[in-house]
Amino acid sequence: MKPAFELLVFDWDGTLMDSVEHIATSLAAAAIDTGMEDLGQQRYRDIIGLGLKEAMQALYPEAGEAETQALCERYRYHYVEVNQVRSELFHGALDMLHIMRGKGLKLAVATGKARVGLERVFADTGYGELFHASRCSDESGSKPQPHMLHELMQELNVEPDKTLMIGDTEYDMAMARNAGTHGLAVSYGVHDCQRLQQHDPLACLSSMEELSGWLHAHTA
Structure with missing residues (x-):
């Protein structure tokens, strides 16, 4: 199941x-x-x-x-x-996040950014309101250590088997494994599927469209 x-x-x-x-x-x-x-x-x-x-x-x-x-x-x-060119969310990411929130799921961010960097992005874009919590490397420890996931799960009162870590690097997948959570890999960012699959993610997806479809199919 x-x-x-x-x-x-x-x-x-x-x-x-x-x-x-x-x-x-x-x-x-x-x-x-x-x-x-x-x-x-x-x-x-x-x-x-x-x-x-x-x-x-x-x-x-x-x-x-x-x-x-x-x-x-x-x-x-x-x-x-x-570099004053502002980075944007991948096409389809914003819609996907709204759909997942609409399903009643809790959303969080675990990032290698420093807190000041993530807060700058949130302030510039307004995207911070989409997430229930976030953790950054300078306050919880860098990936692949499990600390960010442990703290997020504790804050949001969710068990590891009900938690899914989604990321584009082997550091994300290794963190998920170290924290006892599920991992879902995407290959449109940094690392390719061959490298990501060494850490046994549930799947490795090649586009935001595939990610959105997978999440829709695997969430209530």
Whole structure:
């Protein structure tokens, strides 16, 4: 029997918002500013989903604390101040979220963004009112640690077997497994299905249309 989900937890960048290129470009600019090697767009895309500090440490393990901090600061500068083109939700995402809320499901966000970054997006777009709760990497710990999901489930009083984590990276799927929840993967963001399926998601979907259809079919 299919699980009767009560809580849908969405990753943000690459799952709901089409912001992967914006992030990767800002990471490259931060590297150039601080005299680090430009590792290329694919390498920068690959670590999207981790907390910012954890991402910089993965990209530049040789960097000291001061260099890592400088990379983070320059990334924030480029992401917020230099690149003024606002990222948008993937086509169909907003309708899908409204439909899921209309079904009476609880919706939440678990993101590698810092709290200030997520709140900036919510303030700019008004999308924050769609979600019952949210957690960010700088307040709960970076993916694939389970802390964000544990805290969301506790806050919203939902058990792991009634919780579905939806994301586009292996970090999302590993977090779901570590937290004892279900995982649902999407491949239109960062990681491909072959990589995502290593973490045993319920399915791997290739478009927002497929995601919306799957959720509609698997929720009451």
